[in-house]
Amino acid sequence: MKRIGMLTSGGDCQALNAAMRGVVKSITNAESDVEIYGFLDGYKGLIYGNFRMLTGKDFSGILTKGGTILGSSRTPFKLMREPDENGLDKVEAMKQNYHKLQLDCLVILGGNGTHKTANLLREEGLNVVTLPKTIDNDLWGTDMTFGFQSAVNIATEAIDCIHTTAASHGRVFIVEVMGHKVGWLTLNAGMAGGADIILIPEIPYDIDSVVRKIDERMKNGSRFTILAVAEGAISKKDAKLSKKEYKEKLKKSPFPSVSYEVAKEIQEKGGYDVRVTVPGHTQRGGSPCPYDRVFASRLGSEAGRLILNGEYGFMVGIKNREIIKVPLEEVAGKLKMVSPDASIVKEAKMLGICFGDD
Numbered sequence: 001m002k003r004i005g006m007l008t009s010g011g012d013c014q015a016l017n018a019a020m021r022g023v024v025k026s027i028t029n030a031e032s033d034v035e036i037y038g039f040l041d042g043y044k045g046l047i048y049g050n051f052r053m054l055t056g057k058d059f060s061g062i063l064t065k066g067g068t069i070l071g072s073s074r075t076p077f078k079l080m081r082e083p084d085e086n087g088l089d090k091v092e093a094m095k096q097n098y099h100k101l102q103l104d105c106l107v108i109l110g111g112n113g114t115h116k117t118a119n120l121l122r123e124e125g126l127n128v129v130t131l132p133k134t135i136d137n138d139l140w141g142t143d144m145t146f147g148f149q150s151a152v153n154i155a156t157e158a159i160d161c162i163h164t165t166a167a168s169h170g171r172v173f174i175v176e177v178m179g180h181k182v183g184w185l186t187l188n189a190g191m192a193g194g195a196d197i198i199l200i201p202e203i204p205y206d207i208d209s210v211v212r213k214i215d216e217r218m219k220n221g222s223r224f225t226i227l228a229v230a231e232g233a234i235s236k237k238d239a240k241l242s243k244k245e246y247k248e249k250l251k252k253s254p255f256p257s258v259s260y261e262v263a264k265e266i267q268e269k270g271g272y273d274v275r276v277t278v279p280g281h282t283q284r285g286g287s288p289c290p291y292d293r294v295f296a297s298r299l300g301s302e303a304g305r306l307i308l309n310g311e312y313g314f315m316v317g318i319k320n321r322e323i324i325k326v327p328l329e330e331v332a333g334k335l336k337m338v339s340p341d342a343s344i345v346k347e348a349k350m351l352g353i354c355f356g357d358d
């Protein structure tokens with residue numbers, strides 16, 4: 001008999017259901033005596049003992065469904081060690097619920113913050129296996145996270161749609177792509193959508209360089225310019241501020257997000273007609289793309305194999321197209337960022353894409 005707890009935590013993304021289905025199918029195909037406890041709304045469910053007993057049937061027909069059948073929420077890692085409003089010790093509560101239900105292990109699907117807590121639970125003696133989800137693709141230890149390719153498709157479609165209207169009106173358009181800390185999504189969607197300028201958090205931009213690129217395009221006869229700008233894009237000037245100073249600046253900013261600031265500066269410095277489009281959470285929504293369905297199923301299957309073998313304390317990931325397991329302590333607390341020297345950045349620059357850094 002295996003007793004497995006499962007939860008999805010942090011911002012949702014496509015293929016969470018596909019991944020859970022993969023775990024459950026691979027286990028139930030090998031072992032009939034399995035109890036599955038689905039904790040609701042992320043770590044909250046484990047903290048407060050909110051769960052649903054699930055059977056194989058609950059995982060049938062969900063391969064193509066977006067969102068998560070368990071619900072999700074964000075419980076920041078830094079608050080995990082702080083008691084809740086009623087004085088409850090969250091970590092102790094999670095341990096107690098785990099032991100009370102006599103679980104063999106927890107299957108945790110999440111991104112960076114989720115992995116820090118998963119590793120904390122491992123350190124506290126719980127058996128944990130994790131799966132890497134996030135549209136940001138910023139988890140250390142895996143070449144790819146599920147959700148990323150689906151989000152690239154959606155953000156690319158947004159840029160594609162903007163292309164036609166930008167060309168008709170001869171305007172400058174900014175498409176703001178998700179990613180506060182890392183630019184993988186913006187970089188990939190930007191390249192796929194043929195953006196002329198890509199601004200990402202890892203490569204601070206100089207607005208003069210951005211305007212120069214637009215001027216150059218106009219001089220060469222292009223009627224429009226498309227920018228893919230990450231939510232976390234930052235100017236060279238702002239990058240010099242301390243974290244605290246930058247937070248203060250953002251708090252006082254009259255702009256809803258960085259794209260509007262970039263738009264205003266382009267308008268003022270270059271005299272261009274600029275429009276901003278923000279696809280926002282649509283990038284996390286809808287059905288997973290075929291790649292993510294296959295990828296999440298493979299990860300789920302491997303997680304199932306680890307559980308059947310009693311191998312715990314790992315995140316399942318992918319390296320050089322092979323599914324691998326990575327010790328949780330190596331993953332937790334590290335971000336996989338775009339290096340300004342990465343070959344993809346160099347290749348994009350060779351194609352004439354401007355990153356605002358020259």
Ligand code: F6P
Pocket residue numbers: 011111134135136178179180231284
């Ligand atoms: O981490 C995934 C992500 O979608 C980021 O790309 C984005 O910056 C953030 O979550 C948005 O968070 P929320 O859903 O809490 O608004």
